[in-house]
Amino acid sequence: MSPDAKQGGHPWLLRIAEIFADKAEDITTDLEPLTHTRLGREYHLLNLRKPGQGLNTPFAPLIRWNMPVQHAWPCNPRSMDHFVERAAGGITNTFSAASPQALRVGQLDPGSRDPAFKTLARNLRGRLLQLLPTFPARTDIDSQDPDQPTLFCLLGKQGLFAGIQSPRLSHGFHPGGTKFIRRDAQTNISRAGAKIAEALHHMPLYHPVPPAGARWLELGASPGGMSSELLRRDYAVTAIDRATMDPKLHQHPGLQIISKDVSTYQPPAGSRFDALLCDMNGPVEQSFRQVIRLSTWLQPHSPIVFTLKGHGTTLPQELVSLAKRVESLAKHAGLQLLATRHLSYNRWELTLFLTNGESAK
Numbered sequence: 001m002s003p004d005a006k007q008g009g010h011p012w013l014l015r016i017a018e019i020f021a022d023k024a025e026d027i028t029t030d031l032e033p034l035t036h037t038r039l040g041r042e043y044h045l046l047n048l049r050k051p052g053q054g055l056n057t058p059f060a061p062l063i064r065w066n067m068p069v070q071h072a073w074p075c076n077p078r079s080m081d082h083f084v085e086r087a088a089g090g091i092t093n094t095f096s097a098a099s100p101q102a103l104r105v106g107q108l109d110p111g112s113r114d115p116a117f118k119t120l121a122r123n124l125r126g127r128l129l130q131l132l133p134t135f136p137a138r139t140d141i142d143s144q145d146p147d148q149p150t151l152f153c154l155l156g157k158q159g160l161f162a163g164i165q166s167p168r169l170s171h172g173f174h175p176g177g178t179k180f181i182r183r184d185a186q187t188n189i190s191r192a193g194a195k196i197a198e199a200l201h202h203m204p205l206y207h208p209v210p211p212a213g214a215r216w217l218e219l220g221a222s223p224g225g226m227s228s229e230l231l232r233r234d235y236a237v238t239a240i241d242r243a244t245m246d247p248k249l250h251q252h253p254g255l256q257i258i259s260k261d262v263s264t265y266q267p268p269a270g271s272r273f274d275a276l277l278c279d280m281n282g283p284v285e286q287s288f289r290q291v292i293r294l295s296t297w298l299q300p301h302s303p304i305v306f307t308l309k310g311h312g313t314t315l316p317q318e319l320v321s322l323a324k325r326v327e328s329l330a331k332h333a334g335l336q337l338l339a340t341r342h343l344s345y346n347r348w349e350l351t352l353f354l355t356n357g358e359s360a361k
């Protein structure tokens with residue numbers, strides 16, 4: 001049995017973005033929780049009626065991150081004497097026989113301005129690295145194998161929660177799933193830049209990340225936040241938008257700007273792209289039809305990243321239904337859906353990861 005298949009019977013820790021907070025009960029209802037305890041702004045501790053079913057719910061795309069809780073210590077870490085030593089001892093007892101690939105320790109409230117929990121998390125990680133056997137991927141977070149189990153620990157004013165699960169099943173390499181994206185003033189052209197940076201961080205969970213030099217076709221590129229993130233990774237970008245791109249990008253040698261409506265764009269004969277990104281606003285299914293049309297210029301097995309804007313929907317059910325309609329369009333067009341996720345830098349929107357599989361023009 002895989003390490004991930006043994007989790008039945010444990011409570012489950014779910015993270016649901018604050019934007020869906022008042023609908024968290026609806027989002028978790030299909031999991032038939034026996035108990036549901038909120039832990040801070042985004043975390044939920046559930047005792048499940050059917051613990052083995054994992055996240056088998058239509059609302060799974062809205063559950064940002066999840067972990068079986070194999071070790072819990074409800075306490076106030078800040079006022080607990082010798083918290084780090086005692087917490088490390090408890091975790092070591094529970095997980096001494098396990099051999100996770102990596103140890104990741106984080107905070108239950110990542111937005112907290114209180115530095116105490118950050119310090120406790122860092123100290124707990126340091127002590128655990130001394131006590132538990134060596135972790136192969138201990139230094140570089142991006143070197144984790146998506147399918148090998150990682151020991152995740154989260155702490156906050158509600159206590160300490162730890163569990164082992166693969167990053168793929170947890171939906172992220174970090175505890176809670178969020179990778180902090182550093183924004184520098186020079187390249188920070190729009191908020192959208194963080195969305196593609198985060199999508200590229202998550203992509204190895206579903207698909208190999210294109211190597212430097214790969215050619216991206218980008219639909220809905222203006223003003224260029226995502227383009228600049230792609231360019232700084234040494235990709236070549238064909239950026240299409242009817243609106244103008246930020247002047248900072250105009251002379252970039254890796255960027256071809258095409259100022260027109262995407263529906264009228266026809267790649268020149270013989271063109272080939274290695275990846276496609278769409279962040280167009282406007283009617284979602286219309287935008288996705290352009291993705292389908294232009295995906296025929298992709299090399300086989302290219303990744304496609306589609307930001308599904310939730311404009312016009314007000315309930316999580318409506319957002320999920322819209323995603324289902326797009327997923328159905330993808331299926332009929334022969335595109336393979338890899339994942340539909342609500343990432344940290346998404347607001348009322350979802351990020352779809354797809355691939356064109358074998359098909360190429």
Ligand SMILES: C[S@@+](CC[C@H](N)C(=O)[O-])C[C@H]1O[C@@H](n2cnc3c(N)ncnc32)[C@H](O)[C@@H]1O
Pocket residue numbers: 189190192193219220221222223224225226227240241242243260261262263279280281282
């Ligand atoms: C959310 S913005 C894109 C932000 C951009 N990805 C960035 O990184 O800064 C959506 C863009 O889609 C463009 N758009 C929507 N429909 C379009 C169409 N049919 N043809 C061309 N551009 C379109 C809009 O002009 C707008 O600039």
